[in-house]
Amino acid sequence: MRDVSKSFSTPQGGNHDVLRDINFSVAPGEFTAVVGPTGCGKSTTLSMICGTDQPDSGEVLIGGRPVDGIGDQVGFVFQADAVFPWKTVIGNIATGPRFRGMPRKEALAEAADWVRRVGLAGFERYHPHQLSGGMRKRVALAQTMINRPRVLLMDEPFAGLDVQTRQIMSDELLSLWELTRPSVVFITHDLEEAISLADRVVVMTAGPATVKQEFRIDLPRPRNTREIRHTPEFVKLHERIWEALRDEVQVAYRRSVTAA
Ligand SMILES: Nc1ncnc2c1ncn2[C@@H]1O[C@H](COP(=O)(O)OP(=O)(O)OP(=O)(O)O)[C@@H](O)[C@H]1O
Incomplete structure (x- = not known):
């Protein structure tokens, strides 16, 4: 995504900036997780990549080609x-x-x-x-x-499942990913899930969403997504990333309280 911005019109006739100058790329076969506070624009980001919506400015490229509608090289797994x-x-x-x-x-x-x-x-x-x-x-x-698919987009795919099933599914997802190695963009609210699965975690700001910081996850593979959470390396990464995410979550929370 290169300098991608997007706004929606509001029912009051105004403009709501949802994405601002988003820049990030996913290498072939890389597993990237995106975390950010609720409502910041994560799903909107995915809809730009899958071609169901277009940016107002900037561009989205897959394999160097601009995304133009829903391509057959992209697969999706959503919460529903x-x-x-x-x-x-x-x-x-x-x-x-x-x-x-x-x-x-x-x-x-x-x-x-x-x-x-x-x-x-x-x-x-x-x-x-x-x-x-x-x-x-x-x-x-x-x-x-x-x-x-060359690109696999996942929007909180395991959100509706109980904790145990969720972890089993995470391990199964990693084994399936190893088989065909698509580039993955995995959106989640759950920072532990993001770290245990991904090669890289992208932290988004409270809306308008932009990339706040990226973290490389150098944990060894194959991973057991439950056991890896107890390792000192995981705990250290969690602390560092949470520090970046916490401020954004607090901004989003304060806004929601003020709006109410
Ligand atoms: N088609 C649309 N028209 C108007 N506003 C929209 C549209 N799609 C999304 N929005 C607004 O854009 C903002 C970001 O929504 P989005 O669903 O991308 O956030 P999110 O980070 O995925 O949220 P959550 O974490 O709660 O799933 C929200 O304020 C939402 O109301």
């Missing part, structure tokens, strides 16, 4: 499950390949591989309503990863 309720697990996972014109038999065979990779063997014929939240999230992950 984007699975089709009327399709089975395997039918959901085969959606992308079928959409691209792959013959049904081949698409189902490939989907069966991904069913196994996300630990859902035996549940192929289940429908989403017959699965737990964590299982549905696995379907959503497989449904996206089967398309082997």
Whole structure:
């Protein structure tokens, strides 16, 4: 993202600056987490990268090319499950390949591989309503990863899950990421989650969002996202990043109290 700014018009007829001069880049295969106070503009940043919205100024490039609409090299996993309720697990996972014109038999065979990779063997014929939240999230992950996106955008994908399932899903996400190595932009409110997953953590300011500071996470891989939190290196990183994030969270909180 190069000097990306964006504002929205307010119902009162004014202008609300949401993003201001955002600059950051994600290397091929890099896992970047973005943290910032609530309402600062994190989701808006993602919508610029995925091409569902355009910046007022600045540019967004993927592989050196300006983003122009939703590209097939980009995959998404958001908080809400984007699975089709009327399709089975395997039918959901085969959606992308079928959409691209792959013959049904081949698409189902490939989907069966991904069913196994996300630990859902035996549940192929289940429908989403017959699965737990964590299982549905696995379907959503497989449904996206089967398309082997170059860029994977995740907006608080595990926010609705309980703490244990969330950690299991974090480890599973890292193993799946290792398989195809997309560049990831992962948005979260949870600084521990960000550090345990990412190669780099980007801290955003309270709105209008801009990049406040970036932190390299040099923790060894493969990682166990639960165990790594107890290491002194993790604790040190957490302290440093929280120092940068805390001020922004407080600004956002004070604003919300004043507005109320
Ligand atoms: N389409 C839109 N029209 C008008 N305002 C919008 C629009 N989209 C977002 N906003 C405003 O932009 C600001 C940033 O929203 P955004 O969802 O990007 O923040 P966020 O950091 O992802 O929030 P949270 O952490 O709570 O999920 C908010 O004040 C929101 O009301």
